[in-house]
Amino acid sequence: MIKQNPQRKHIRDDKLPHFFCPGCGCGQVLNYFLRAVDEENINLDEMVTIGGVGCTARIPVYLKTDTLHGVHGRTLAWATGIKLHKPEIPIVIFAGDGDLASIGGNHFIHAARRNLDVTVILVNNLNFAMTGGQVAPSTPSELKTMTAPYGNKEPDFDICKLAIAAGATYVSRWTTDRPNQVIKGIKDAMKHKGFSLIEIISQCPTHFGRYALDSGNPQVLLDWIKDLTLTKTQADKLTAQEQKGKFIIGEFIKEDKPVYTGSSVYKEACQ
Amino acid sequence: MMAVYIDQEICKGCEICVHYCPKNVLEMAADVNKRGFNYSSVVRPEDCIQCKLCEKMCPDLAIYVEKE
Numbered sequence: 114m115i116k117q118n119p120q121r122k123h124i125r126d127d128k129l130p131h132f133f134c135p136g137c138g139c140g141q142v143l144n145y146f147l148r149a150v151d152e153e154n155i156n157l158d159e160m161v162t163i164g165g166v167g168c169t170a171r172i173p174v175y176l177k178t179d180t181l182h183g184v185h186g187r188t189l190a191w192a193t194g195i196k197l198h199k200p201e202i203p204i205v206i207f208a209g210d211g212d213l214a215s216i217g218g219n220h221f222i223h224a225a226r227r228n229l230d231v232t233v234i235l236v237n238n239l240n241f242a243m244t245g246g247q248v249a250p251s252t253p254s255e256l257k258t259m260t261a262p263y264g265n266k267e268p269d270f271d272i273c274k275l276a277i278a279a280g281a282t283y284v285s286r287w288t289t290d291r292p293n294q295v296i297k298g299i300k301d302a303m304k305h306k307g308f309s310l311i312e313i314i315s316q317c318p319t320h321f322g323r324y325a326l327d328s329g330n331p332q333v334l335l336d337w338i339k340d341l342t343l344t345k346t347q348a349d350k351l352t353a354q355e356q357k358g359k360f361i362i363g364e365f366i367k368e369d370k371p372v373y374t375g376s377s378v379y380k381e382a383c384q
Numbered sequence: 385m386m387a388v389y390i391d392q393e394i395c396k397g398c399e400i401c402v403h404y405c406p407k408n409v410l411e412m413a414a415d416v417n418k419r420g421f422n423y424s425s426v427v428r429p430e431d432c433i434q435c436k437l438c439e440k441m442c443p444d445l446a447i448y449v450e451k452e
């Protein structure tokens with residue numbers, strides 16, 4: 114008899130195999146999230162998870178939580194509404210880099226500024242994957258994508274720095290080939306009261322790998338990410354020029370600040 | 385007793401488990417499953433140290449390592 118991974122009790126098992134391509138980092142993030150949930154004994158029945166549009170945004174579709182899945186870039190707008198009405202509901206958002214750093218960029222900045230009490234798991238696969246691998250604000254400079262056949266001529270975003278500057282109170286970045294750190298990061302982000310962002314640099318072999326590295330092999334992409342990864346401690350010893358093009362991992366900020374609860378006028382109107 | 389279980393019908397053959405296993409316990413099977421994917425299989429169970437790296441890193445939740 115084949116025994117199954119016990120984490121599968123948290124997902125809509127009849128939906129497996131899921132939609133992600135072979136070796137996709139989105140599947141790994143789903144696995145890491147379930148493990149974090151299990152280790153912390155979190156009751157998924159009480160949680161709301163939200164995805165916009167994109168490959169990453171499909172992660173919540175598999176979870177046995179209350180789930181919203183719909184408009185590209187608007188996850189934080191929904192989360193704000195839920196939080197103002199029922200602040201006790203824990204909310205986890207699964208967003209792509211395109212979803213939050215591009216089309217949903219403004220929601221991202223202002224939810225961080227308000228210190229809205231939500232957890233954002235941002236899977237940064239360095240391109241717009243679902244639509245075929247277009248260049249995104251997170252695509253590293255000079256790399257090829259489907260829409261940048263001569264290499265990306267724009268500078269890329271540091272999403273963690275953006276979140277910190279806007280006012281986020283928990284921010285960390287990890288890579289998919291470090292399971293234990295990602296799992297701990299997700300646990301810390303969920304436990305933190307306030308706007309928590311965990312950015313996970315992830316492999317999209319189908320589109321990013323194919324155009325940027327001429328390979329659809331997930332391992333080639335995982336090794337490429339690993340070679341470019343520096344811990345915060347290693348990076349601190351380097352100049353800004355030397356840090357360019359590297360994925361710097363670690364916990365960047367963790368502080369307590371008042372969380373956004375809306376105005377009393379709103380609350381009275383609801384009663 | 386064998387401790388590593390692989391649900392070969394949902395495996396998509398990405399080979400991540402084979403690559404990361406520190407003890408070379410897993411190999412890709414010669415056969416394919418009903419969806420046409422070449423799946424991972426346990427070939428040296430006695431060498432497994434139950435580190436669970438394969439189970440944790442599997443994007444498809446296809447692996448379970450039972451601690452004895």
Ligand SMILES: Cc1ncc(C[n+]2csc(CCOP(=O)(O)OP(=O)(O)O)c2C)c(N)n1
Nearest residue numbers: 166167168169185209210211212241242243
């Ligand atoms: C308002 C709107 N604009 C554009 C699209 C088309 N669209 C679908 S998915 C996507 C990009 C997704 O990229 P990302 O958020 O990085 O997620 P990934 O697929 O890479 O995980 C886009 C532009 C859309 N669905 N809705």
Ligand code: SF4
Nearest residue numbers: 133134137168242317
């Ligand atoms: S297109 Fe890329 S991100 Fe989307 S499921 Fe496939 S590998 Fe994953």
Ligand code: SF4
Nearest residue numbers: 405432433435436438
């Ligand atoms: S538990 Fe560790 S040693 Fe055992 S098969 Fe998995 S990766 Fe290999």
